[in-house]
Amino acid sequence: MSTHDAYISGVGQSEIGTKLTRSPLLLTLDAVREALDEAGLTIGQIDGVSTYPGRVPAFLGFSPVGADELVDALGIRATWYAGGGEITSQLGAVVAAAMAVRTGQARHVICFRTVYEAAALSRPDEYPRPQRDRVDGMSQWFAPFNAISAVTWTAQYAMRHFKKYGMTREQLAQIALTGRAHAALNPRALVREPLSMDEYMSARMISSPLCLFDCDRFTDASTVIIVSAGDALDEIKCTPVRIAAMAGSVERLSWDQAEQMACYATGKDLWKQTDYKPADVDTAQVYDGFSFQAVAWLESLGFCELGEGGQFIEGGKRIALDGELPLNTFGGQIGAGRLHGFGFAHEAVVQLRGKGGARQIPNDPKLAVATSGGGPLATALLLARD
Amino acid sequence: MRALPKLDADNRAFWTGGAEGSLRLHQCQDCKTFIHPPRPVCRKCLSENVRPTAVAGTGVVDTFTVNHQKWSPTMEVPFVIARVAVDGAPGVYLTTNIVGCPVDAVDVGDRVRVKFEQQDDVWLPLFEKVS
Numbered sequence: 001m002s003t004h005d006a007y008i009s010g011v012g013q014s015e016i017g018t019k020l021t022r023s024p025l026l027l028t029l030d031a032v033r034e035a036l037d038e039a040g041l042t043i044g045q046i047d048g049v050s051t052y053p054g055r056v057p058a059f060l061g062f063s064p065v066g067a068d069e070l071v072d073a074l075g076i077r078a079t080w081y082a083g084g085g086e087i088t089s090q091l092g093a094v095v096a097a098a099m100a101v102r103t104g105q106a107r108h109v110i111c112f113r114t115v116y117e118a119a120a121l122s123r124p125d126e127y128p129r130p131q132r133d134r135v136d137g138m139s140q141w142f143a144p145f146n147a148i149s150a151v152t153w154t155a156q157y158a159m160r161h162f163k164k165y166g167m168t169r170e171q172l173a174q175i176a177l178t179g180r181a182h183a184a185l186n187p188r189a190l191v192r193e194p195l196s197m198d199e200y201m202s203a204r205m206i207s208s209p210l211c212l213f214d215c216d217r218f219t220d221a222s223t224v225i226i227v228s229a230g231d232a233l234d235e236i237k238c239t240p241v242r243i244a245a246m247a248g249s250v251e252r253l254s255w256d257q258a259e260q261m262a263c264y265a266t267g268k269d270l271w272k273q274t275d276y277k278p279a280d281v282d283t284a285q286v287y288d289g290f291s292f293q294a295v296a297w298l299e300s301l302g303f304c305e306l307g308e309g310g311q312f313i314e315g316g317k318r319i320a321l322d323g324e325l326p327l328n329t330f331g332g333q334i335g336a337g338r339l340h341g342f343g344f345a346h347e348a349v350v351q352l353r354g355k356g357g358a359r360q361i362p363n364d365p366k367l368a369v370a371t372s373g374g375g376p377l378a379t380a381l382l383l384a385r386d
Numbered sequence: 387m388r389a390l391p392k393l394d395a396d397n398r399a400f401w402t403g404g405a406e407g408s409l410r411l412h413q414c415q416d417c418k419t420f421i422h423p424p425r426p427v428c429r430k431c432l433s434e435n436v437r438p439t440a441v442a443g444t445g446v447v448d449t450f451t452v453n454h455q456k457w458s459p460t461m462e463v464p465f466v467i468a469r470v471a472v473d474g475a476p477g478v479y480l481t482t483n484i485v486g487c488p489v490d491a492v493d494v495g496d497r498v499r500v501k502f503e504q505q506d507d508v509w510l511p512l513f514e515k516v517s
Contacts, residue, residue: 133392134389134390134391134392134393135389135390135391135392136392136394139389140391140392140397141423141480141481142481143388144388144389144391144510145388145467145481145482145483145510145512146453146457146461146465146467146483147453147467147481148389148457149457151455152451152453152467153481156449156451156468156469157449159449159450159451159494160448160449160494163449163493164494204454205452206453206454207451207452207453207454207455207467208451208452208454209451210451254423256469256479256480256481257422257423257478257479
């Protein structure tokens with residue numbers, strides 16, 4: 001341990017649902033309360049707030065609560081805060097908070113991500129979809145060709161992997177099957193019924209080679225991670241989890257101009273920050289908004305070589321709770337719901353503290369990796385219980 | 387019905403080149419790098435001496451997907467979305483549709499040629515297989 005390091009203290013999560021009527025601010029409060037309670041902190045001790053992507057007025061379901069609102073609503077006196085979408089994906093908000101506490105800008109920072117996409121979809125009068133006569137920015141390069149959803153962009157990376165390295169649908173299925181099996185053991189997960197290989201193989205295609213079960217689902221929920229300074233650990237009552245390394249990248253912001261998704265660069269960079277090796281990792285919580293992104297993360301982080309992801313997960317034993325690398329033990333976004341990045345860091349901390357209940361992995365895990373992002377954005381955290 | 391781009395100084399040459407049957411990409415006149423999406427500066431040498439340059443209009447399917455999901459009630463499915471590597475413009479890829487053939491006839495490595503589809507003041511560069 002070092003006073004110069006950043007640590008995760010409390011973590012919290014609201015209920016995870018669809019078409020919830022509890023307001024997004026109050027869902028955020030639920031997650032804040034749980035995190036404060038675990039850390040043994042009061043709201044008066046919080047002096048920083050960090051979020052992704054901030055309030056998005058034109059698309060409130062995607063991000064209904066910003067740092068501004070949380071600071072004001074909860075009476076936080078912040079010496080540092082930040083919220084925005086121009087960052088290396090969702091967990092970039094945790095990276096920013098870690099830098100803030102390491103440089104003395106704050107001592108305890110609430111990092112949060114609140115999503116309200118299912119509720120917004122069901123209440124269009126309250127949450128109107130953005131209406132545009134014409135598209136601009138990055139959308140103009142995709143929307144005119146009806147490449148509207150990120151699934152169509154991710155599917156093209158997956159298709160190339162299938163063609164170049166021979167990955168099969170049966171192999172890829174293990175991301176969804178494993179996520180759903182783990183979600184069945186997570187009382188908060190959105191989808192709690194396991195998924196069979198037959199159901200997966202007969203599912204309707206969304207964007208080949210990705211089928212319905214390769215996609216996460218719109219969710220209403222909030223997740224909170226409190227980042228605390230190394231010299232403030234005497235103020236918290238839970239076991240601190242050290243941020244042992246963090247990395248992120250962006251190069252070509254457009255999804256279609258890069259050879260590889262950004263995770264491949266970030267995975268390599270993560271290990272440059274630490275003496276730990278991939279073999280030291282006890283559990284991987286990696287972004288699975290679409291299943292193939294998780295395969296890419298496993299390759300990127302060096303758990304297997306580029307192109308070997310399909311073989312690595314084949315049969316699912318290796319990534320099961322009792323396997324050599326338990327994966328997305330809360331269900332991932334495919335099983336637990338589209339928490340949008342923060343669920344991975346939350347679960348890494350839960351596992352490192354031995355609080356996973358029915359889904360707790362064995363053998364006293366001490367090191368976890370948590371990632372967010374797909375396409376041109378990527379963030380990776382290496383989390384250690386010393 | 388397709389969503390259409392909002393035209394501006396940077397993208398106008400790309401979206402209207404089809405009026406003259408020409409696929410135009412921004413190119414740095416100093417270091418010859420192609421710049422896409424189009425911007426008024428070269429991302430390799432930072433020169434501002436960039437201008438739209440016509441390319442052959444052929445390319446290769448780098449990767450693709452067959453989209454089956456109706457993202458709006460009126461959308462006709464299935465259709466092919468592809469990423470085409472543009473001949474003569476190293477490093478530039480265009481997301482587009484492959485038209486004029488069954489969806490299961492498209493594969494990585496297929497040679498394709500641009501086929502413009504006009505809607506209002508925009509010429510969308512779609513591609514079809516070269517037979």
